[in-house]
Amino acid sequence: xxxxxxxxxxxxxxxxxxxxxxxxxxxxxxxxxxxxxxxxxxxxxxxxxxxxxxxxxxxxxxxxxxxxxxxxxxxxxxxxxxxxxxxxxxxxxxxxxxxxxxxxxxxxxxxxxxxxxxxxxxxxxxxxxxxxxxxxxxxxxxxxxxxxxxxxxxxxxxxxxxxxxxxxxxxxxxxxxxxxxxxxxxxxxxxxxxxxxxxxxxxxxxxxxxxxxxxxxxxxxxxxxxxxxxxxxxxxxxxxxxxxxxxxxxxxxxxxxxxxxxxxxxxxxxxxxxxxxxxxxxxxxxxxxxxxxxxxxxxxxxxxxxxxxxxxxxxxxxxxxxxxxxxxxxxxxxxxxxxxxxxxxxxxxxxxxxxxxxxxxxxxxx
Amino acid sequence: xxxxxxxxxxxxxxxxxxxxxxxxxxxxxxxxxxxxxxxxxxxxxxxxxxxxxxxxxxxxxxxxxxxxxxxxxxxxxxxxxxxxxxxxxxxxxxxxxxxxxxxxxxxxxxxxxxxxxxxxxxxxxxxxxxxxxxxxxxxxxxxxxxxxxxxxxxxxxxxxxxxxxxxxxxxxxxxxxxxxxxxxxxxxxxxxxxxxxxxxxxxxxxxxxxxxxxxxxxxxxxxxxxxxxxxxxxxxxxxx
Numbered sequence: 001x002x003x004x005x006x007x008x009x010x011x012x013x014x015x016x017x018x019x020x021x022x023x024x025x026x027x028x029x030x031x032x033x034x035x036x037x038x039x040x041x042x043x044x045x046x047x048x049x050x051x052x053x054x055x056x057x058x059x060x061x062x063x064x065x066x067x068x069x070x071x072x073x074x075x076x077x078x079x080x081x082x083x084x085x086x087x088x089x090x091x092x093x094x095x096x097x098x099x100x101x102x103x104x105x106x107x108x109x110x111x112x113x114x115x116x117x118x119x120x121x122x123x124x125x126x127x128x129x130x131x132x133x134x135x136x137x138x139x140x141x142x143x144x145x146x147x148x149x150x151x152x153x154x155x156x157x158x159x160x161x162x163x164x165x166x167x168x169x170x171x172x173x174x175x176x177x178x179x180x181x182x183x184x185x186x187x188x189x190x191x192x193x194x195x196x197x198x199x200x201x202x203x204x205x206x207x208x209x210x211x212x213x214x215x216x217x218x219x220x221x222x223x224x225x226x227x228x229x230x231x232x233x234x235x236x237x238x239x240x241x242x243x244x245x246x247x248x249x250x251x252x253x254x255x256x257x258x259x260x261x262x263x264x265x266x267x268x269x270x271x272x273x274x275x276x277x278x279x280x281x282x283x284x285x286x287x288x289x290x291x292x293x294x295x296x297x298x299x300x301x302x303x304x305x306x307x308x309x310x311x312x313x314x315x316x317x318x319x320x321x322x323x324x325x326x327x328x329x330x331x332x333x334x335x336x337x338x339x340x341x342x343x344x345x346x347x348x349x350x351x352x353x354x355x356x357x358x359x360x361x362x363x364x365x366x
Numbered sequence: 367x368x369x370x371x372x373x374x375x376x377x378x379x380x381x382x383x384x385x386x387x388x389x390x391x392x393x394x395x396x397x398x399x400x401x402x403x404x405x406x407x408x409x410x411x412x413x414x415x416x417x418x419x420x421x422x423x424x425x426x427x428x429x430x431x432x433x434x435x436x437x438x439x440x441x442x443x444x445x446x447x448x449x450x451x452x453x454x455x456x457x458x459x460x461x462x463x464x465x466x467x468x469x470x471x472x473x474x475x476x477x478x479x480x481x482x483x484x485x486x487x488x489x490x491x492x493x494x495x496x497x498x499x500x501x502x503x504x505x506x507x508x509x510x511x512x513x514x515x516x517x518x519x520x521x522x523x524x525x526x527x528x529x530x531x532x533x534x535x536x537x538x539x540x541x542x543x544x545x546x547x548x549x550x551x552x553x554x555x556x557x558x559x560x561x562x563x564x565x566x567x568x569x570x571x572x573x574x575x576x577x578x579x580x581x582x583x584x585x586x587x588x589x590x591x592x593x594x595x596x597x598x599x600x601x602x603x604x605x606x
Contacts, residue, residue, distance in 0.1 A: 047505055077457070078456060148448070173429075174459075213436075
């Protein structure tokens with residue numbers, strides 16, 4: 001698949017592959033994605049802003065250069081910003097793909113890292129040369145200031161220019177808790193949010209600390225996604241339960257929304273206002289209990305995101321979708337094209353039985 | 367007789383201020399400094415922004431539950447780091463007060479004698495800065511509205527925004543633009559539950575006023591503490 005190499009959130013020619021619940025595949029311009037929805041649908045986005053999680057500095061014991069990419073934290077609490085899990089790299093910059101970046105200096109617990117204005121201590125090594133737990137010195141305000149001033153968004157080797165924070169800030173971005181942008185949300189602008197209201201499509205948000213998508217270490221990547229804390233606001237929980245009672249579709253913008261809602265429902269039996277930590281993996285073996293459809297980026301087989309899509313559609317349908325996207329020149333990665341995928345059979349048939357005029361996304365509008 | 371402890375901000379359950387997440391720009395001088403103090407005394411959680419590190423840290427020490435952030439709204443590169451710190455510290459946002467202002471030339475001069483760079487600086491601080499910061503924080507403000515609060519953006523205005531006072535050209539023109547922008551923001555986003563208000567606090571005894579009118583009779587000017595209290599009342603009134 002082609003890499004999207006320009007950091008434009010909503011290119012006018014972005015493509016959208018629509019896969020409905022019966023496996024019918026259609027292709028359209030993404031800017032018309034709202035036409036695939038119908039009144040009563042509930043759209044849910046992740047409102048996490050992106051932490052500038054890439055910190056360059058020095059490993060003090062050896063004096064060697066190091067890049068730390070913050071990758072996970074215990075909670076979303078504004079004051080709980082001392083301790084992170086982090087992926088470390090040796091010298092080099094984002095132009096080198098992560099898998100070819102040299103390893104960081106060997107680290108032991110107690111080693112000190114000097115990261116611009118921030119100082120951090122390695123509290124634990126985690127069995128992989130690149131993965132450590134660290135603890136920052138200083139007050140939460142000083143840590144936030146250090147991250148905001150010195151940190152950069154995690155960069156991608158396929159982009160020509162470094163990303164700035166505004167490149168990865170979605171229009172609904174709120175608490176800075178994501179380590180990489182919840183990029184499915186790039187599809188949103190305010191015109192779309194207002195248009196949803198006009199069309200009686202409900203819109204709600206959750207906050208989910210989207211983790212890193214790749215570490216450059218195969219063994220480590222197999223462990224992705226890491227545990228991710230999330231928060232479901234009361235209003236969103238209410239919308240979700242109302243939609244479920246009334247058999248209206250729930251459409252997740254991005255994999256993180258699926259992960260949060262499904263995790264919450266698996267713990268409480270339904271979606272409630274809650275703070276939790278999503279620990280599960282969503283795969284072909286998962287039975288989705290809440291989400292009816294997902295709007296997501298174009299993901300390649302073998303990634304955790306692709307496995308999540310297998311919870312929505314059968315392997316044969318996904319393979320067919322992959323071939324179609326390949327032939328139509330779909331672009332992959334954060335700033336690439338999108339898929340809108342309805343969960344297989346069950347939900348569609350149920351909905352269609354209720355309203356024979358609606359037969360999934362593809363024919364929702366002429 | 368039972369005493370009411372006014373130092374305890376959570377003593378009045380009908381008061382919407384305790385716990386309210388507020389960001390204030392220009393928070394170490396004049397109205398902004400008084401507003402940070404008044405809000406923190408009422409129990410709000412306040413993140414404030416100003417350019418001078420020493421003054422920011424001193425003000426954060428003096429006011430409980432406040433988070434001082436060093437930055438300049440006129441600098442494009444500062445906006446997202448500032449937004450990250452505001453939202454990082456508060457976890458979200460209910461009220462934004464765009465208060466930081468640039469007078470233009472000081473002492474005031476006729477427009478014809480105003481340097482283009484002085485006008486540009488006033489545009490950057492009084493118009494483009496609030497625009498950028500509002501955009502960066504709008505996601506958080508709309509989330510607050512979706513959760514049933516009444517999200518609010520207050521843009522500090524002036525009578526110079528509506529009256530044509532000679533020598534107040536850079537300030538007056540940029541404040542007029544900000545005032546109009548406030549009205550348009552409000553028209554566009556009231557359906558999302560985010561309200562925009564333009565507030566003219568009146569002539570205050572502040573460093574900015576002293577720069578503009580050095581020989582003013584200070585006795586006739588409103589203390590910034592009074593204006594700040596009025597502003598807190600406006601916020602509380604809107605949220606009730």
